[in-house]
Amino acid sequence: MSTIAVLGAGPGLGMSVARRFAKEGYAVGLVSRSADRHPGYLEELSPSGVRAVAVAADLRSAGGAARALAEITSKLGPIDVVYHGPGAHDLSAASVGILETGSDDIRRAVAETVEPAAEVAGLVLPAMRSRRSGAVVYVSGLSALVPLPFLGPYAPASGALRTYARTLAAAAAEDGVHVGSLVVGGLIERGDIHRMLTDLTTPTAYATLDPDELADAVWRLASGEEQELVFDVLTQPGR
Template sequence: MSTIAVLGVGPGLGMSVAQRFAKEGYAVGLVSRSAERHPGYLAALEASGVRTVAVAADLREPGAIARALDEITAALGPVDVVYHGPGAHDLRAPTVDILETSPADIRRATAEIVEPAAELAALVLPAMGSRGHGSLVYVSGLSALVPMPFLGPYAPASGALRAYARTLAAAVASDGLVVGSLVVGGLIERGDIHQMLTGPGSPAPYATLDPDELADAVWRLASGLEDEIVFDVLTPER
């Protein structure tokens, strides 16, 4: 049985990815910062006979990614697919315009977003290479492609993550490995930010995306059918 590690699981895209791969017969390892919602996630997957485990870990902390992957491997076996989808920048949090962004701001944002991605690649790609197969899918924001000055340091950091994913893809293609890039521009339904910004029965203040459609895109990327997929409901005129 193949195994996927879903890093950054939440009620929106993360769980949709878990359920999409579960339908294909994958065992599922879930990782999120808090264990509070893990029982519900596990029950939803186990109800359909899926082997699963959940690990609480803040992926930004040193050693957390390695520990989470070790726990998943111990419970479910070698990891064949890794989905790296840490939480998006909170749209309600205070932001600094790019003109007010300092070099230190950019260093902090890059460390938060890109360094865990690089740590993950160093941990999983050698083992995947030795087995001759494996997939790694990174998620970045639309500011990786479209100028969004209001995101301040998170815009260049997102661009760096996308560039890193695309460069990795070129580097490992000859080894039979897959590194996919999913670029998301829009509010993901059922996700935490979506729930914060919408009340019962009230319309979302932003254009929204269906997490199940995004999860299908993750499946295509992990299968090597496409190398990058962009969802953009924020700038449809582009």
């Protein structure tokens, strides 16, 4: 049985990815910062009949990723696919526009965004390259492709993450490993931010993305059908 590690398991895209891969028979390892929701997530996956575990870990803390991935491996076996989709650590920083963003702000945003991605790659790619199979899918924001000044330091950080994923893909392909880039521009339905905003106003006030559709995209990226997929309802509504 193959195993996926879902790094950034939340009620929106993270769990849609978990269900999509469970449908294909994958064992599922869920990782999020808090264990509060884990019983509900595991119950949600139980009808699929696949093995599933949940680990509470902060991927941005020292040793967090290594501990989480080691626990998943010990319980489910070697990890074949990693979905890397943790959200921003401090969304309040995104309220600072790019003109007010300083070098320290950018340094922190890149540390929160790119450093965990590189740490995860360092932990899983050696075994995948040795087996000549496996996949890592990274999620970045639309500001990696489109100027979005209101995102402040997270705009260049998203660009750096996308560039890292694309460059890693070019290097790992010769070893049979797929590295995919999913670029998301829009509010993801059922996610925490979507729920928070729709509690304050009407759901139709925001252009949204279906997490199940995005999960299908993650599947295509992990299987090597595509190297990058872009979903943009911010600047191109109706796409």
